[in-house]
Amino acid sequence: MTAERSLEATLLVRLGLLLTAAFSAVALWLWGHLGHIGSAYPQPIVHQVMAEFFTDVAWTVPIVLLITLGVAAFTLRRSLLPVREISARAGNISPQSLHQRLPEQPVPKELVPLVRAMNEMLDRIEAGFELQRRFTANAAHELRTPLQLLSAGLDALGSNESIDPLRGDVRRMCRLVAQLLSVARLDARMHALSGTADLGQVVAATLAPLAPLAVRHGASLALERPRAPVIVRGDADLVAELARNLVENALASTRPGTEVSVVVGAGGRLDVADRGPGIARGHREHVFERFWRAPDAPPGGSGLGLAIVKEIADACGATVTITDAPGGGAMLAVAFEPCLPSAFPEFRASEISAILKRGRPGGPPKPSGKAPVRAHALRPGMQEEGWCATTHSPPRGSPQRKL
Amino acid sequence: MRILVVEDEARLARLLADALVKAGFAADTCGRLGDAAALLGSEAIDALVADRILPDGDVLHLVSRLRGEGQDLPILLLTARDSVEDRVAGLEAGADDYLVKPFAVPELVARVRALVRRPGSVFGRVDTIGNLAFDFAARAASVGNRPLALPRHELAVLEQLVLAGGRVVTKEMLIAKVYGLDEPESNAIPVHIHHLRHRLGDAGSTAHIHTFRGLGYMLADQEKRP
Numbered sequence: 343m344t345a346e347r348s349l350e351a352t353l354l355v356r357l358g359l360l361l362t363a364a365f366s367a368v369a370l371w372l373w374g375h376l377g378h379i380g381s382a383y384p385q386p387i388v389h390q391v392m393a394e395f396f397t398d399v400a401w402t403v404p405i406v407l408l409i410t411l412g413v414a415a416f417t418l419r420r421s422l423l424p425v426r427e428i429s430a431r432a433g434n435i436s437p438q439s440l441h442q443r444l445p446e447q448p449v450p451k452e453l454v455p456l457v458r459a460m461n462e463m464l465d466r467i468e469a470g471f472e473l474q475r476r477f478t479a480n481a482a483h484e485l486r487t488p489l490q491l492l493s494a495g496l497d498a499l500g501s502n503e504s505i506d507p508l509r510g511d512v513r514r515m516c517r518l519v520a521q522l523l524s525v526a527r528l529d530a531r532m533h534a535l536s537g538t539a540d541l542g543q544v545v546a547a548t549l550a551p552l553a554p555l556a557v558r559h560g561a562s563l564a565l566e567r568p569r570a571p572v573i574v575r576g577d578a579d580l581v582a583e584l585a586r587n588l589v590e591n592a593l594a595s596t597r598p599g600t601e602v603s604v605v606v607g608a609g610g611r612l613d614v615a616d617r618g619p620g621i622a623r624g625h626r627e628h629v630f631e632r633f634w635r636a637p638d639a640p641p642g643g644s645g646l647g648l649a650i651v652k653e654i655a656d657a658c659g660a661t662v663t664i665t666d667a668p669g670g671g672a673m674l675a676v677a678f679e680p681c682l683p684s685a686f687p688e689f690r691a692s693e694i695s696a697i698l699k700r701g702r703p704g705g706p707p708k709p710s711g712k713a714p715v716r717a718h719a720l721r722p723g724m725q726e727e728g729w730c731a732t733t734h735s736p737p738r739g740s741p742q743r744k745l
Numbered sequence: 746m747r748i749l750v751v752e753d754e755a756r757l758a759r760l761l762a763d764a765l766v767k768a769g770f771a772a773d774t775c776g777r778l779g780d781a782a783a784l785l786g787s788e789a790i791d792a793l794v795a796d797r798i799l800p801d802g803d804v805l806h807l808v809s810r811l812r813g814e815g816q817d818l819p820i821l822l823l824t825a826r827d828s829v830e831d832r833v834a835g836l837e838a839g840a841d842d843y844l845v846k847p848f849a850v851p852e853l854v855a856r857v858r859a860l861v862r863r864p865g866s867v868f869g870r871v872d873t874i875g876n877l878a879f880d881f882a883a884r885a886a887s888v889g890n891r892p893l894a895l896p897r898h899e900l901a902v903l904e905q906l907v908l909a910g911g912r913v914v915t916k917e918m919l920i921a922k923v924y925g926l927d928e929p930e931s932n933a934i935p936v937h938i939h940h941l942r943h944r945l946g947d948a949g950s951t952a953h954i955h956t957f958r959g960l961g962y963m964l965a966d967q968e969k970r971p
């Protein structure tokens with residue numbers, strides 16, 4: 343990016359030089375010509391003619407020069423304006439909005455082939471994503487059905503020492519399939535990332551079903567959260583998955599008889615602390631890799647959990663930090679981007695629990711993942727356009743995330 | 746209690762029906778939306794367990810139609826799709842609960858039990874957690890066949906915990922169910938839980954009440970880890 347020079351600057355410099363050279367040539371010619379005449383006429387007359395020339399004509403030269411340059415710059419700018427608009431549009435196209443195309447209309451004729459080529463490229467990318475999405479959705483169905491048969495068949499056999507381990511194997515297989523599907527879905531960007539979630543609500547709804555797992559591990563589980571909603575940027579579904587993976591790890595690692603503590607902070611923080619061996623410093627850079635597991639990790643895991651956590655955090659513009667918990671053990675902290683509660687928040691998790699609680703919905707408002715642009719209150723420093731919708735820029739000011 | 750299981754995978758349908766029969770229900774199976782609609786029209790079905798996607802269509806159409814006709818039989822949807830959109834769509838159409846495949850069969854049985862015990866449904870039966878038995882018809886608890894005498898509020902708390910079928914019950918939900926519109930003292934529920942836990946322990950019950958701070962309470966058998 344070093345030899346980058348704007349079209350405008352190049353044009354102005356060249357035009358400027360050309361015009362200056364032309365005017366200088368004319369002036370020199372005049373000078374020589376007058377000098378030549380000078381010998382035939384008396385000196386004062388020559389001086390007067392020259393003075394008249396400079397006062398009457400020459401002063402227009404820089405003005406003409408400036409006007410020419412101005413017109414050139416203006417024309418250039420005007421014809422490149424649509425290019426700027428198109429760039430902005432192209433910059434906003436994400437895997438969730440791949441149906442958008444760049445307009446060919448106000449673009450200068452010379453640039454139309456480029457726009458057309460970009461649109462054709464978008465066609466191909468969209469088709470590729472669509473294929474991937476369909477594959478993932480089908481894979482989910484096709485893998486889950488045989489697993490369901492296997493697990494229901496085993497459940498029907500009752501319990502003895504040859505069947506129980508098989509049940510564990512099937513559970514592990516189900517886990518692996520679920521984790522792989524999550525990864526595939528994240529890769530295919532199948533989630534609408536434009537939403538906001540009530541962190542406290544989502545985490546509470548995620549933890550309750552994990553209580554039996556805690557009992558199985560002989561551990562206890564506690565949640566602290568503020569009374570008021572904690573609205574963060576992110577899809578409720580994804581935030582729930584992130585929380586679930588962190589808490590499952592904590593429950594698997596914590597010593598029997600100890601407590602896994604989950605704290606939701608008003609600023610959009612989620613802290614999960616356990617009383618296990620902790621995560622060794624040397625391992626911290628690896629735990630987020632797909633399929634990485636510590637050499638001494640308890641069996642049964644697939645090594646995908648924290649990779650999923652990391653990818654979800656990235657998608658939500660959140661950061662994940664690993665530290666030692668105050669009393670020993672691991673502490674994983676996720677800092678989400680807080681959003682001010684808006685007039686029309688998208689509480690999908692709470693919608694579900696509300697519907698569940700009511701037993702039967704009496705025609706509640708239709709929730710929509712593909713919601714139209716919603717009015718959000720703006721935080722200072724946030725761009726007006728789609729600050730909750732653009733998801734592919736790294737979190738502000740920290741391309742290098744602390745891990 | 747007659748349950749209709751609609752699932753196109755015939756073996757799975759049979760496994761689920763067998764498990765429901767073992768749990769004390771009567772169960773029919775079919776594999777198509779059309780058959781399900783016909784059976785619902787002709788037979789007295791008390792609850793519906795249905796796979797979301799069937800060869801001849803989406804069960805949601807049937808669910809909306811039933812609700813449109815004012816039928817309020819409990820409906821549990823089974824689905825291999827687990828996106829929030831899918832779940833919301835299912836619940837909005839009028840389903841009462843959903844289970845994502847693959848699920849454990851005991852989980853299905855527990856959910857069906859919870860559904861058919863909705864207010865208004867008469868399903869007098871006894872639930873057991875370890876050696877603790879709770880008779881919903883008589884509203885009485887017993888440990889190892891010896892009756893367990895409980896004060897009114899503690900009995901109501903225990904009833905809710907048993908009803909939850911091994912799931913967490915929040916403090917707010919206990920207050921709502923046990924006290925209705927009355928406003929109890931702020932620590933009433935923890936005190937009830939404390940006493941209840943002692944009574945269960947003294948009676949030699951293997952069922953234990955777990956407290957999850959900030960989440961709620963859960964009743965589970967100590968012997969058999971869930």
Ligand SMILES: Nc1ncnc2c1ncn2[C@@H]1O[C@H](COP(=O)(O)OP(=O)(O)OP(=O)(O)O)[C@@H](O)[C@H]1O
Pocket residue numbers: 517521587590591592595616618619620621629634635636637638639640642643644645646647648649672
């Ligand atoms: N809270 C923790 N305490 C100690 N070690 C941990 C903790 N969380 C994760 N680890 C280590 O990081 C590894 C990777 O965790 P990750 O969640 O990615 O995979 P997993 O738990 O093994 O499998 P799964 O995909 O089923 O979650 C674990 O195997 C474990 O060694």
Ligand SMILES: [Mg+2]
Pocket residue numbers: 587590591643645646647648
């Ligand atoms: Mg894990």
